[in-house]
Amino acid sequence: MKTFIAVDLGRSAAKVVAYDGASDKREMLLYPSAVIPAKSLSDEGARARAMSETVTVNSKEYFFGDTAIRQGHDDLLGGLRDDWFGTDHHRALFLGGLKKLTDAGMPDVESALIIVGLPSTMYASHKAQLANVLSALVPQATIKVMPQALGPYFALAFDEKGQETDKIEADGMYGAIEVGQYTTDYALVIEGDPIDDAYGSCSGMSKVAASLQRILQQKDYSVTLAEATQALATKQIKNFGKVVDVSTEVATAVEPLAEEIYMKSREVFGSHLRKLDKIVLAGGGAGLIAPRLSSEWGTLELVPNERFAVADGFLRYALATGTISQQQGKGALWGRLFRIA
CATH class of the missing domain: 3.30.420.40 (ATPase, nucleotide binding domain)
Structure with missing residues (x-):
């Protein structure tokens, strides 16, 4: 192998x-x-x-x-x-x-x-x-x-050895959203087939980081984009030896992007939205965006270790498709994988 x-x-x-x-x-x-x-x-x-x-x-x-x-x-x-x-x-x-x-x-x-x-x-x-x-x-x-957005789907569909899980059904319909730094990416998978017309992207977390920079600047905290990006995860900044809580400012900065992602989801998934078995959410900004989406959709599922979901999902897919001779008890979804990408 x-x-x-x-x-x-x-x-x-x-x-x-x-x-x-x-x-x-x-x-x-x-x-x-x-x-x-x-x-x-x-x-x-x-x-x-x-x-x-x-x-x-x-x-x-x-x-x-x-x-x-x-x-x-x-x-x-x-x-x-x-x-x-x-x-x-x-x-x-x-x-x-x-x-x-x-x-x-x-x-x-x-x-x-x-x-x-x-x-x-x-x-x-x-x-x-x-x-x-x-x-x-x-x-x-x-x-x-x-x-990119197929990574979170694969992260739920397969375990670490590339075997199918019970979290994705072969005949199901799934939406995937990956909230990255530069873009938020979308994919729609119906019965194992990604739908070309449903690939889409909108703004990512860099938009939130830039907004947080401006908000903090108004409070006389001058931070770089890298510092603002880190603060989205830690909810704090360092200022002359003191740790400053900025969770309120982060929440304010996140709101416009959360709304944009929600509206783009309605556009990308279209008439399929109400029929989706699950909407899979991942990416470094997923935790900040999840409350807005979950307030609308009870089918939303945040992928564990969401920041690694794309790479981890791709690896699981590689193991599922690249170790054919070692596969035992292949499920229904596995049989459709070669139609993907």
């Missing part, structure tokens, strides 16, 4: 999940989506630590992750653009994840089956381009590109 890797290169953080069947080894990684050109560091200790977060793209070295944050004060703005998937920034984060997996002892990383996500509205037009770009970086790997 080969190595399987799933990569969710979010605009605020990269999530990578991998599994090696031979050793039954599973690895989960989370690192900031920060990238800066590498530079010479005078401190020997800092230089040694930076080596683990340095990659080469197009003959140029880049720091990524925590090193990029510390050494370059990256404010996570590089990923807030539609063409991000064609940039060296994106390639550096991808190669960085593979490097971290190798350093963690995951075998055969460069010959693995690797699944990478794209925002729903970019999937049809950019999937071939992204697959070609990443295949050039790791020629021995098998690259598969999928719509």
Whole structure:
């Protein structure tokens, strides 16, 4: 059994999940989506630590992750653009994840089956381009590109070994919403078939972070976008040695996006909305958006460990479809998987 890797290169953080069947080894990684050109560091200790977060793209070295944050004060703005998937920034984060997996002892990383996500509205037009770009970086790997919002659906449909669960019915109808940093992505799956016309996207949590920046500025707290993004999770900021609670400000900043996501859901799912067996919600901003959606829909289900749901779901899908000879007791949904993506 080969190595399987799933990569969710979010605009605020990269999530990578991998599994090696031979050793039954599973690895989960989370690192900031920060990238800066590498530079010479005078401190020997800092230089040694930076080596683990340095990659080469197009003959140029880049720091990524925590090193990029510390050494370059990256404010996570590089990923807030539609063409991000064609940039060296994106390639550096991808190669960085593979490097971290190798350093963690995951075998055969460069010959693995690797699944990478794209925002729903970019999937049809950019999937071939992204697959070609990443295949050039790791020629021995098998690259598969999928719509981001299918990850949470797979996270419920399969367990960690790729076996079907009882949370998704093969003949059911499901909506999936993934609340990311740059976009919120939607998918509709009917009887195992994703519906092309129901892929959609709207604003993501960067809109909330920017709003929180403005709200805090009015109260004389000047924070960066990276600080505001972190405050959405922690509900606090540091100010001259003191911890300041900003939960009220976060709630205010979230309201417009929560409403936008709700209205977009009605548009994307359309007449299917009332017939959905379940609406699956995941992504880094899912916990903040869930109260607004659950007030309307009793069928809403928040995926556990929602920030990793895309990568974890993709890995479960890879195991379900990539280990055919090892599958036992295949269920009805498994038989339809090859129609997906």
